[in-house]
Amino acid sequence: MTVSTAIARLNAADPDFARHLDHLLSWESVSDxxxxxxxxxxxxxxxxxxxxxxxxxxxxxxxxxxxxxxxxxxxxxxxxxxxxxxxxxxxxxxxxxxxxxxxxxxxxxxxxxxYTEADGTVLGQKVTxxxxxxxxxxxxxxxxxxxxxxxxxxxxxxxxxxxxxxxxxxxxxxxxxxxxxxxxxxxxxxxxxxxxxxxxxxxxxxxxxxxxxxxxxxxxxxxxxxxxxxxxxxxxDMIAGPSEILVVCDGQTDPDWIAMDLFSQAEHDEDAQAILVSPDAAFLDRVAASIDKLLPTMERAEIIEKSVNGRGALIQVRDMQQAIEVANRIAPEHLELSVADPQAWLPHIRHAGAIFMGRHTSEALGDYCAGPNHVLPTSGTARFSSPLGVYDFQKRSSIIFCSEQGASELGHTASILARGESLTAHARSAEYRILTQDKGN
Structure with a gap:
């Protein structure tokens, strides 16, 4: 079996970088x-x-x-x-x-x-x-x-x-x-x-x-x-797309480690996406060499080859700040911060399903046994979605208990707003609870 890679090389300095990146990221999980x-x-x-x-x-x-x-x-x-x-x-x-x-x-x-307000009104939330x-x-x-x-x-x-x-x-x-x-x-x-x-x-x-x-x-x-x-x-839970990994590296991690981290998601299926972002062009070359060296040793080499060639990329950026900007633009399912001080960059990450901190934290640990959930938003949905968690299996009910005085005071506000919406029954329902001494206020 012969396998070879022709992984895309992108440079954030190119004038058409945004267009190329959008094309690389595009994915439609629409049924025919x-x-x-x-x-x-x-x-x-x-x-x-x-x-x-x-x-x-x-x-x-x-x-x-x-x-x-x-x-x-x-x-x-x-x-x-x-x-x-x-x-x-x-x-x-x-x-x-x-x-x-x-x-x-x-x-x-x-x-x-x-919590209880001064007039005895109780508001809250019941989690079930x-x-x-x-x-x-x-x-x-x-x-x-x-x-x-x-x-x-x-x-x-x-x-x-x-x-x-x-x-x-x-x-x-x-x-x-x-x-x-x-x-x-x-x-x-x-x-x-x-x-x-x-x-x-x-x-x-x-x-x-x-x-x-x-x-x-x-x-x-x-x-x-x-x-x-x-x-x-x-x-x-979600409609999940193909698995994704984005590695941001400062160029100091063993290139074999990075290549294998990219493979760890590429081996899922041909549509999986593995991307490396680094300001070090020479390091990108070394990772490309590691990919070519290690690919023939993989049991799922053909799948990895199609994934890397079809949807993978090595992206050169100006500096680490731009690397983080690209990461936020991509909003990946898995983000590895393979850098010297990942904690310093963490506050700048806005969009990622899971963030793997440091050179020794491979994404694979999160898949199996680190503890956080591996069911994560894909296809850029980390912009507005979160990992699966306990909160997905709990629902919240609002609790409202009005004291006599509280109902009277709130009745005035509700009445004005309801009549402004021409919902007279709403208004009168609230007005019935207004105490006699408050009706002229």
């Missing part, structure tokens, strides 16, 4: 009409025929010889069995990662609060966990037990009573690590169903699959399209 219609048909079938449709689609799409929905349900005992089937080292790694993820997310928990969350997990060889931990543990920390996992098992192939991770993370129910049909089942419920309040977890284009269509019926 055929995919969209197929997903709509699947959702309709699941809503109308429930479990029977799930069995039929699983037979057709996954090649599983299921005779009834019972053949697609895994009990808690099956998850516990998976723990015994993985190696002791794998179990120890899963448990250590799960503990770190749990400890980190415990700090995100929000509590209810109230979702009743039930659905977790979509890709199946077969493209299985990620780490994603099970990252999606299920925050839900459990938030207090979600039931976490339901759906995972396809193409041709009956079950990933024991995924089931073991589900056991450790506290998943309550597992259905071996995937695709748009699994999303539909979670969104609308069937006789066997319970309806959930929110669906989280990654999937293919059919899963993403289905999540778009059921949003509003249920909540969703």
């Amino acid at each position: 009409d055929a995919v969209n219609q197929r997903v709509l048909d699947i959702i309709k079938a699941v809503r109308e025929r429930g479990d029977a449709a799930l069995v039929e689609f699983t037979q057709r799409f996954d090649g599983v010889d299921a005779q009834s929905i019972n053949d697609l349900i895994l009990g808690r005992e099956r998850l516990e069995l998976a723990l015994t089937r993985i190696t002791p080292a794998q179990r120890e790694a899963l448990e250590k990662a799960a503990n770190r993820v749990r400890v980190y997310h415990e700090r995100q928990k929000q509590d209810s609060w109230q 966990p979702l009743d039930r969350a659905g977790l979509y997990v890709p199946g077969g060889k493209a299985s990620y037990p780490s994603s099970v931990l990252m999606n299920a543990i925050p839900a459990k920390v938030a207090g979600v009573a039931e976490v339901v996992m759906v995972v396809p098992t193409p041709r009956g192939e079950i990933n024991e690590l995924v089931l073991a991770a589900a056991c450790i993370a506290g998943v309550d129910r597992v259905f071996t169903v995937g695709g748009a049909q699994a999303v539909a089942a979670l969104a609308y419920g069937t006789d066997s699959v319970p309806q959930v309040d929110k669906i989280v977890g990654p999937g293919n284009i059919y899963v993403a399209t289905a999540k778009r269509h059921v949003f509003g019926q249920v909540g969703i």
Whole structure:
């Protein structure tokens, strides 16, 4: 097998740099009409025929010889069995990662609060966990037990009573690590169903699959399209694009380290994006040489090659200040600050899903076991979105209690504003509560 790279080289000083960067970053995760219609048909079938449709689609799409929905349900005992089937080292790694993820997310928990005004009016916020969350997990060889931990543990920390996992098992192939991770993370129910049909089942419920309040977890284009269509019926985490990494380096890190950090995201799929930004042109040359040297040693070399050649880039900037400006423009999913003093630059970072500080902090640590969530905004959405967390599984209700005096005083204000909007019933509803002695004020 012959692999070679022709990674793009950009220079921020070029007059057309912005146009080239925009072209490099452009990504449309829009389904074509055929995919969209197929997903709509699947959702309709699941809503109308429930479990029977799930069995039929699983037979057709996954090649599983299921005779009834019972053949697609895994009990808690099956998850516990998976723990015994993985190696002791794998179990120890899963448990250590799960503990770190749990400890980190415990700090995100929000509590209810109230305060009382001088007239006795009470205002506040009640924080309540979702009743039930659905977790979509890709199946077969493209299985990620780490994603099970990252999606299920925050839900459990938030207090979600039931976490339901759906995972396809193409041709009956079950990933024991995924089931073991589900056991450790506290998943309550597992259905071996995937695709748009699994999303539909979670969104609308069937006789066997319970309806959930929110669906989280990654999937293919059919899963993403289905999540778009059921949003509003249920909540969703995000519509994720390809994985991304942006490394900002001052030129002093080992170029082999940087090349491998770029590979760590490029190996996900051909559309993944790996970008290096540095003010040191000679360093960019050394990293390019490391890429060419290390690429043939990679198991997923062909995928990395297509990713790096198609969407990767080495970008030269004037100085570190401009490097940070480019980083904020890109708003990457993963940002590595591979510099001497990352803390000094941290206040200048405005847009990034996760920020990896210093030369020794590889993005891979965040994917598995550092503790923060690896479900992150992609495709520039870090400008307005945040990592998945406990807050995604909690909802907030406003609390308003008016004392007699408070209702009277607020009634005047509400009345004026309501009548200004020509909403007379609103105004009179508030005016009824105005005390007699206040009516002339």
